[in-house]
Amino acid sequence: MVSIAMPRAPGTAGxxxxxxxxxxxLWKRYWAWELVWLVYGAVNTLxxxxxxxxxxxxxxxxxIDVDRLVLFLLIGTLVWAYLSAxxxxxxxxxxxxxxxxxxxxxxxxxxxxxxHLAGMCVFGVLHxxxxxxxxxxxxxxxxxxxxxxxxxxxxxxxxxxxxFAVAGLAVLAGVLPLLYPERGQQMSMMIxxxxxxxxxxxxxxxxxxxxxxxxxxxxxxxxxxxGIRGAIIDGEGVAGVWxxxxxxxxxxxxxxxxxxxxxxxxxxxxxxxxRLKRQG
Amino acid sequence: xxQVPLQVNDVVKSFGGGWSASSVLPWRRNGAxxxxxxxxxxxxxxxxGEIFGVIGANGSGKSTLIRIISTLLLADExxxxxxxxxxxxxxxxxxxxxxxxxxxxSFFRNMSAxxxxxxxxxxxxxxxxxxxxxxxxxxxRLGLEWPRALEPMSHLSRGxxxxxAVARSFLTSPVLMLLDEPTTGLDPRSKRDVQSFVRDVQQxxxxxxxxxTHDMDEAELLCDRIAFLSGGRIVAGGSPLELRQMVxxxxxxxxxNMETVFMELTGRRVEDDEEPAEEGEEALIHG
Ligand SMILES: Nc1ncnc2c1ncn2[C@@H]1O[C@H](COP(=O)(O)OP(=O)(O)O)[C@@H](O)[C@H]1O
Ligand SMILES: [Mg+2]
Numbered sequence: 001m002v003s004i005a006m007p008r009a010p011g012t013a014g015x016x017x018x019x020x021x022x023x024x025x026l027w028k029r030y031w032a033w034e035l036v037w038l039v040y041g042a043v044n045t046l047x048x049x050x051x052x053x054x055x056x057x058x059x060x061x062x063x064i065d066v067d068r069l070v071l072f073l074l075i076g077t078l079v080w081a082y083l084s085a086x087x088x089x090x091x092x093x094x095x096x097x098x099x100x101x102x103x104x105x106x107x108x109x110x111x112x113x114x115x116h117l118a119g120m121c122v123f124g125v126l127h128x129x130x131x132x133x134x135x136x137x138x139x140x141x142x143x144x145x146x147x148x149x150x151x152x153x154x155x156x157x158x159x160x161x162x163x164f165a166v167a168g169l170a171v172l173a174g175v176l177p178l179l180y181p182e183r184g185q186q187m188s189m190m191i192x193x194x195x196x197x198x199x200x201x202x203x204x205x206x207x208x209x210x211x212x213x214x215x216x217x218x219x220x221x222x223x224x225x226x227g228i229r230g231a232i233i234d235g236e237g238v239a240g241v242w243x244x245x246x247x248x249x250x251x252x253x254x255x256x257x258x259x260x261x262x263x264x265x266x267x268x269x270x271x272x273x274x275r276l277k278r279q280g
Numbered sequence: 281x282x283q284v285p286l287q288v289n290d291v292v293k294s295f296g297g298g299w300s301a302s303s304v305l306p307w308r309r310n311g312a313x314x315x316x317x318x319x320x321x322x323x324x325x326x327x328x329g330e331i332f333g334v335i336g337a338n339g340s341g342k343s344t345l346i347r348i349i350s351t352l353l354l355a356d357e358x359x360x361x362x363x364x365x366x367x368x369x370x371x372x373x374x375x376x377x378x379x380x381x382x383x384x385x386s387f388f389r390n391m392s393a394x395x396x397x398x399x400x401x402x403x404x405x406x407x408x409x410x411x412x413x414x415x416x417x418x419x420x421r422l423g424l425e426w427p428r429a430l431e432p433m434s435h436l437s438r439g440x441x442x443x444x445a446v447a448r449s450f451l452t453s454p455v456l457m458l459l460d461e462p463t464t465g466l467d468p469r470s471k472r473d474v475q476s477f478v479r480d481v482q483q484x485x486x487x488x489x490x491x492x493t494h495d496m497d498e499a500e501l502l503c504d505r506i507a508f509l510s511g512g513r514i515v516a517g518g519s520p521l522e523l524r525q526m527v528x529x530x531x532x533x534x535x536x537n538m539e540t541v542f543m544e545l546t547g548r549r550v551e552d553d554e555e556p557a558e559e560g561e562e563a564l565i566h567g
Contacts, residue, residue, distance in 0.1 A: 009376050010405030018402035022388070022395075029390040029432065101386035105448075108350050109403035110375035268304040271354045272311050274295050274344075279384065 015111045019119025020126075023089075027127065037085075038131060042138045045077040048202060049143060071145050071233050076201045079225055081135050082159070083166055085128035087192050090170035093120050095177040095185045104277050113267065114260050121167040149235035157238055158227030162248040165220035168255025169195075171263060178266040181275055195221050220251040282364035285456045285488040286326040286349065290358035293319040293344055293512075303354075309368045310357050318344050320512035321358070326456075331482055331489040333503030335496070335542065339554035341512040342492035343383070346460045349490070350380050362456055376404070379449035383461040385433075385441035393419075393429040393436070393444045397451060404452040411451065418447040421480065423473040439470030446474055450481060459491040463498060471498075478502060494550050496538040510546040511554065 010018075027034060052069040097103040106116075173191050177184030198205070198212050199221035208216060216222050227244030230236040238245070270276045297314025304311075318341045326332040336342050347353040349360050351371045360367040362374045387396045394415065401411040416426050422443040433441060442462065449457060459478065463471040479502060481487055493499055499506055500520050507517040516523060524533045527544040542550050 009372055010403060014402055014405065014407075018399055021402070022391075022399040025391050025395045025399075026388060100388050101384060102388060104347075104350075104352050104382070105380075105386055105400060106403070108352055108375055108378075108380065109400070110372050110405075111403050112372070264306070265304050268306070268354065269299070271352060272299050272303055274353060276352060 009110045012112075012115050015115045016119045016122060018111075019116060020123045023120070023123040023127070034131075038134055041081045041085075041131065041135045045074065045081065045135055045139050046142055048077045049073045049139065067146065068233060070143055072229065073202060074139060074143065074145065075229050075232060076225065078132055078136055078139070079159075079221075079228055080196065080201045082128050082132040083195075083221055083224070084192060085131050086124050086163065086166050087170045087173060087195075089124035089127055090120050090167060091173035091176075091188045091192075092185075093117065093171070093174040095174070098177065098181070098277070101277075107267070107276065113264055117171055117260055117263060121171070124170065125163050125167065147232065150232040151235050151237050151240075152231075154231035154236060154238045154241050155228045158224055158231060158241055158244055158248065161245050161252065162220060162224035162227070164252030165248050165255050166224070168252060168257075168259040169220065171259035172255070175259070175263050175266045178263070178270050178275065195219055198222070200225055220248055220255070223247045223251075282361075283328060284325060284361070285328055285363060286332075286490060287361040288322055288324050288345070288349070288358075289360065291319055291322045291345070291348060291355045291360065292317065292357035293341075293348060293353065293355050307369070309354075309359060309366070311354060318512045319348070319355070322509075322512070322514055323358075324507055324514060324517065326488055326490055329482070329486065329488055330504040331478070331491055331502050333499045333506040334490065334492045334509050335494065335499050335506055335550065336492070336509030337494055337548060337550050337552055337554045340509045342509060343460050344512075345509070346380065346382075346458050346490070346492060350378060350458055351375055377454060378456045378458060379404075379452050379454035380458040381442075381445050381449050381460060381462045383464050385438070385445040387433040387441065387444065389434040390432050392431055393433060393447075396433060396444070397429075397448055400448050401451055406452065414451055415447060418450055419443065422446060422477050423470075437467075439466045442466055442470065443474065446477060450477075453485075453487075455486070455488065457487055457489045459489060461492055461494070463493070463495065475501060496542065496550065500538055508542055508546055510548060516545040 049070055052066055052073050055064060055069060056066040094103065097106055169191075173188035176187045180187065194215070198208065198215040199219045200216060201221070205213065205216040205222060223244040227241040227248070230241045230244070234240075294315040294317045296316050299311060302308060320341075322345060324332075334342055334345065344353065348355050349362070349367060351367050351374060354368060362377055365373045365377070367374050387393075388399075397415050398408060398411050402408070415429065419426060419429055424440055424443045424447075428436060428440060429444070433444070436444070446462060462478070463474050466474065475498060478489065478491075482489055491499075491502060503520070505517065505519050506523060508515045508523075516526060518526070520538065521533070523538070523541050523545070524536050527541050528536060539550065548554070
């Protein structure tokens, strides 16, 4: 009798690629939705940024630097487009597959959960970068902004380091549908809305009531927005925004492993209680 | 690694009861057992190269058992070993050895069969080349024309989708295959295609198969040994011949069909659902 070979588990790079390739194929098949999100994101960016023009023409702006306001709002909407794309994509890790009916087949594959989640995160970030760049390009056609002083390296560094923290948040949000098959996705959208409120996307967080300030402090999005505005509006270099970068690095180092550990616990709980799938 | 493909050892599973926080700790194999018991002290062993059938009515606990073996559910009591690996503590090696076909095909519906298989092959360590080489061969043996594999899954009929599901699981050459009602709801033609493929693979490859069904003809056609599951418990087991002998009582064996054997050994008909109606639902169904 031939003896059974030791099972061979696929390599890390192969698994990462499996998820990235799958998400890319899905994205191609759902290109019409992609277009919808692009248009929606672009329109939202334009709509908010036009507020600055309104301030200008109303004459109320004698004491306001309107060009600065345009840039402030533009960065806010673009960063938010980026963050919500990352959050949307990654937090659907369970819910999407539950909807397709593939969740059990994916979870029984011989891959480490951390690599599975990492693959989803890498795709989510790349996808969000592409979409945000397109929105940015569209917005540039509508607004004359002076980007001469911008320090792009510092902005990119903030975004890169911040993406780990946001990915961690997104994985945490993605755990909810595992725990609450019925309401989980709604809950994760509420979290996203709250992050929008407290992180200073369209205003400085100082304008928030005092009781919301602590939430601004613990939201990684606050530091991403501060850092990128510092780099692009005020031309600060990496050294100038090191505080934001350091804070984001700490958030990432805490959130990403914590979110993966949480996912693992939630997965075991779902397997104990039969929440993964019932039919078939 | 030992050579027994599957050892199911005194497995118990209930749903709807409470659970304790410690039951989600990674080193805990078992957890609280309250609620409605759907798998009740089940034990059996599957031998190398055989097709082992688990026969039971709807709701008898077949899929729950398959999910426990597939690492998708955690048992309350007892344990399962696949080639000696514990399905809870050594889940990753177990997963690399098994694959599963469920009664509902479950694919990314807007992706093509090929795109789906590419993904499900890669996560088992296959390369794109492996998938592209093996898939047409398997699909052809299943009687699915190749061009259909490039259309979105949602354009395929239920029978065609199920053939892709069978292809997905055999693509990774699992040494233990779990087939959970692979032909339920299929048209007669697709059903025959799937059954003869399973027969072929078992005869020509070194695969061991656990098959659940409530179709007696299928069980007799495919299975070397059969266990009857009723109310979550294994009520009887043996080869089709042995099972007949259990109830023969002097009658000639070939005059007894398997439905009769099932009925006499379990006290129910395999066509009747065991599903307990939820509150209020009963009135709806019978009223
Ligand atoms: N995840 C689950 N949560 C709660 N009850 C479940 C779950 N899965 C199955 N059950 C119940 O357990 C019983 C056995 O189901 P199942 O194993 O699917 O039976 P079969 O596959 O034999 O039709 C059924 O009454 C079913 O409703
Ligand atoms: Mg079933």
